[in-house]
Amino acid sequence: MPRKTRVEHQEPTGGYRELNEEDPEAWPLLVAFDLDYTLWDLWIDTHISPPVKRKGDVLNQLVDRRGQNLSFYREVPSILAELKRRRIHIAAASRTSAPELAREALSLLLLASEEGGDHVRAITYFNTMEIYPGSKLKHFKEIHRKTGIPYDQMLFFDDEHRNYEVESLGVTMQLVPPNGTDRKLWNDGLTLWRKRRGIKVVHDNR
Ligand SMILES: [Mg+2]
Structure with missing residues (x-):
């Protein structure tokens, strides 16, 4: 079935507010995935047979009992690192029926550190994790309750x-296409969020 996409034609009613890219108000306080x-190209409760393991300190790759690999999409680690650098709260919101396995995978998956030094476990990027089956309205109500x-x-x-x-609820959602999350999509989502807030980023070259 073809995926539906949303096209937004409406301009913000109050017009745009111009902000410099480094203005904190030009960025959302929280990004959820x-x-x-969205972050990896499989259903963890269907395609992965525990236990999952990592070979030594190999980056962004786990393997399950049957030899199935699990990795974040290629550009995901740099997006997470950028969000952390910008002090944006990162949340995971998943309705998988294998929440323990998902958490285990996040805690085993090793990513390169942007600042150099030791590698980092993927799970350390997530400030909040809501991982359990059901409507995502519940996941977001919990994220809101816990973070304010x-x-x-x-x-x-x-x-x-x-x-x-x-x-x-007021959340802005960016639909992820079949090729997963990459830097272009992160920018598309950010642009959509800014448009809804009536924010236009201007690049000050003076
Ligand atoms: Mg999904």
Whole structure:
């Protein structure tokens, strides 16, 4: 079935506010990611047979009992590192029916450190994790309850159209295409979030 995409024609009613790219208000306070087909290219509860293991200190790769590999999409580690550098709260919101396995995978998966030095476990990037089956409205209500961050300060990446329901809370959702999350999509999501807030980033070259 072809995936639906949303096209936004509406301009913000109050017009745009111009902000410098380094203005903290030009960035959402929280970015949330689904896991399956958003950060990695499989359903962890279907395609992965525990236990998962890592060979030595190999980066961004785990292997399961049957030899199936599990990795983040190639550009995901640099996106997570950028969010951390910008002190943006990072959340995981997944409705997988294998929450323990998902957490185990995140804690085993090793990523290169952007600042040099030791490698970092993927799980350390996530400030909040809501991983359990059910409507994502519940996941986002929990994220909001735990962090106090307003919904309109949240940008969410997810590959499933049905999860647009979280926009009823005020969250901005960017639909993830079949090739997963990459830097271009991160920029698309950010642009969409800024447009909804009536924010236009200007590059000051003076
Ligand atoms: Mg998914």
